Amino acid sequence: MSDINDVKNIKIDKEDFEFVQLNEDIKDEKFQGEAIGFFKDAMLRFKKNKASIVAGWIILIIIIMAIIGPSMNGYTYREQHIDWALLPPRIPGLEKLGIFDGTKVMDVKKDNLDEKYAGCVVKILDEYDIEYMGSKTSMVKAKIDIYKLKDAEDVYFWLGTDSIGRDLWTRLWRGSRISLFIGIMSVLINMFIGVVYGAVSGYYGGWVDMVMQRIIEIIGGIPSLVLIILFVMYLGAGIVPFILAMILTGWIGMSRMIRAQFYKYKGQEYVLASRTMGAKDRTLIFRHILPNAIGPIITQATLAVPGAIFTESFLSYLGLGIEAPEPSIGVLLAEGQKVLLDHPHLTLFPAIIISLLMLSFNLFGNGLRDAFDPTLRGQE
Template sequence: MNRTEYSFSPEDFEFVPKDNLLPPEEIYNTQSYFKDIRKRFTANKGAVAGGISILLILLLAIIGPMLSGHTYYSQNITHQNLAPRIKLLEGIGIFDGSETITTSTGTIEQNKYISEDTSITTGLEEVYYWFGTDVLGRDIFTRTWEGTRISLYIAFVAVMVDMCFGMIYGLISGYFGGRTDMIMQRFAEILNGIPTLVIVTLLILVFQPGLLTITIALAITGWIGMSRIARAQVLKLKEQEFILASKTLGAKDFFIIFKEILPNIFGQLIVMSMFSIPNAIFTEAFLAFIGLGVPQPLASLGSLISDAFKSFTTHPYMIVFPVIVLGIIMLSFNLMADGLRDAFDPKMKEI
């Protein structure tokens, strides 16, 4: 065959206009799972505000009882029922120690720090109680932050009970199934059917009222909700292909539970444990309010509210500050838990 030969000259070619050039390939940096979670969490302003509030309350719970110079248990009957007084704010007419008392004959405005007769000194002219004092002359500021320590301790106990017992209980129950699951779930249902108030009352017959009693009560029933969530997640995942592949390769049951299943549901479990914290704090406050909390002179936010409720009509400031702190704690944990839920599973926000 005859081969045709071609020859090219520079005139046979022309440059492609820049407008027709293909765009260069874009290379995107990979982002780790936890960085993605952090990015979504920080984008949620409510969750960030809740986290900052928790840090501030934790800081005040640590250093607050040392700021005022008073102890939570010291009593001074001459300083009883003193209204809040703050040195930097009394000059502008707020928190100057004055209060309005409602009586059967009308309202009376008084300031126990300063006597109306200038010739008589009360000995309180240079005394400042930032949140006021109670009926025994104890500093409410110190007692409020001392009570906040107990509330944060209850939050820590709730998380530890959920993660160390409830999570493991639910993982084992859901993974093995069958008779094991039936026995474990029936036991949990029986235990959940006993009201917490009854459990605490029975514990008081054995132990003295206090933190130990409340801790044991939370440890007995506080893990059931977490175990149900963990069990439901395991039932959803244990028939997935990657679990069957691990079984085929000879992986042991507990290896599959803690190495294959747990990392895939750990985010949901963290979120649920955060949602359980406000419930645990409220339970402690309720028990303290009805007289089953920590004994005197210890103070929790619930016991402070219970004591101040008796003087609410005459000295409302006694109940205001513990209620505000308790409300901020519960709201902050709820906001942070909601932000963690959206960060770990953004699809949940659309449901």
């Protein structure tokens, strides 16, 4: 108790105090990272998706080859060499390694080796006998130099030739160019129609939206594949009819997505503020609301490309494709299917290209979808 009284009785003169840091401002330390925009954040996340990056490079390489590939080896896509029909692949340099050397393993009668295949037998792999109707025939499994057999020792067809002697390398990349052009152009047109239609429907709402959605339901109720086939059969085969056929119903999915985006954003405060300031509908639609849907638009368009390419290839495979002699991937697959067992290379290479396109576009689109997902913003 006495200690407390002693403290109370202590008198300290105010002159004994002095201000510390009188002329300095004392503030809390500010922690702030670099501001990152939406698209920059999306690209940072996209770059971390290794599968999508690899898929993007594959797509780029195929596009470049579709542009320059047909002019790389001196043959045109319509040039025919009947005497050199169905030649296997032969590539300079690789032939010395025993691959892509223009040879083919064949089962031939032993009696024909010295007659039909004289000087063309590279190696005999096996000998066996077969019996048919009581008679025995000696057979030989031999590796035959097809180029020498057809007097084409000085020529090279990197991926072989088709049934009428056309260079498969040139036709493959020419066909890839056609398929990519049809797929990408149809998606771009569908995207434009879908964005405009969905923006008007979602922005105005009410009876305008109701009428426009009923029209979509009527068009969407017709089986799209049947509609495309009938349209192509009516207009005939060709690039333009193909593109027109695929935009009959292809824009519906894009329009519905855009409509949903407009319903989501048109009631936001910044849109209401712009409307209060007298902004026109066109400004509100294309400047304030639509930019928020850029991510979903890019993603859906990318994922739609493989579907368009597959549709073109499927119809071409059915014989409703591009007019001869213009190739496409579907046309090449249809031609190769006729001789699949004896000459599989005619089907193998187009199948590899379309498989790479399907897989790469889907992986690339999935990467974009995850990158533009606003719920993942700021996450690793």
